[in-house]
Amino acid sequence: MNLFLNLVKQLWSRFIQHESLEELLNDKNLAKTGDAIVNLCYSLAKSLVLGKAVGEKVRDDVLANAIRALPLYKHMNRKTDRGIAADAYEAIIAYLWMSQKVTIDSIVDFLVKHLSIDTDTSRKKEAQIASQAFRTLLEFLSPLINL
Numbered sequence: 001m002n003l004f005l006n007l008v009k010q011l012w013s014r015f016i017q018h019e020s021l022e023e024l025l026n027d028k029n030l031a032k033t034g035d036a037i038v039n040l041c042y043s044l045a046k047s048l049v050l051g052k053a054v055g056e057k058v059r060d061d062v063l064a065n066a067i068r069a070l071p072l073y074k075h076m077n078r079k080t081d082r083g084i085a086a087d088a089y090e091a092i093i094a095y096l097w098m099s100q101k102v103t104i105d106s107i108v109d110f111l112v113k114h115l116s117i118d119t120d121t122s123r124k125k126e127a128q129i130a131s132q133a134f135r136t137l138l139e140f141l142s143p144l145i146n147l
Contacts, residue, residue: 012098012099013099015029015030015098016030016094016095016098016099018095021072021075021145022075022076024091024092024095024145025072025075025076025088025091025092026088026091027091027095028087028091030090030091030094030095030098031087031088031090031091031094032090033090033094033098034087034089034090034091034092034093034094034095034097035087035090037090037093037094037097037104037107038058038063038089038090038093038134039056039057039058040104041104041107041108041111042056042058042111042130043055043056044104044108045107045108045111045112045115046115046117048108048112049112049115049117049118050117050118050119058130058134059127060082060083060085060086061082061086061127061131062086062127062130062131062134063085063086063089063090063131063134064082064083064085064086064089065131065135066089066131066132066134066135066137066138067085067086067088067089067135067138068085069135070135070138070139070142071142072088072092072138072142072145073085076088089134089138092138092141092142092145093107093141095145096141096144096145101141101144102141102144107137110133110136110137110140111133111134111137114129114132114133114136114137115129115130115133116129117129
């Protein structure tokens with residue numbers, strides 16, 4: 001198993017090599033991996049908060065609002081649509097996870113602490129709460145981005 005993990009780590013190290021933050025934020029392939037990580041983490045966190053299993057797709061506007069509220073966003077074109085802004089958020093999460101600076105468990109634990117929702121929370125209110133939770137998460141994680 002160690003051989004497999006070492007091979008994976010070697011492959012991942014090539015995938016996360018970026019010359020600049022701008023290059024990382026625009027990495028569409030990394031964003032695809034980040035999309036899966038974000039959705040998994042949110043689904044697990046929401047399941048823990050609600051006490052029942054749920055599967056969620058985090059909407060682009062939730063992540064776009066989160067990243068737009070942070071200084072990281074100044075490294076992107078100001079006319080960026082919400083899909084591109086969400087992709088940038090997801091690329092960061094994938095980068096941090098693949099470089100072993102964050103774990104799925106730590107992301108889930110963080111989100112659980114910041115998701116004050118219940119089964120009666122409206123979709124609109126949940127989106128606002130989730131966006132704030134993801135903004136706070138990225139604020140916390142941004143010092144780990146070393147390019």
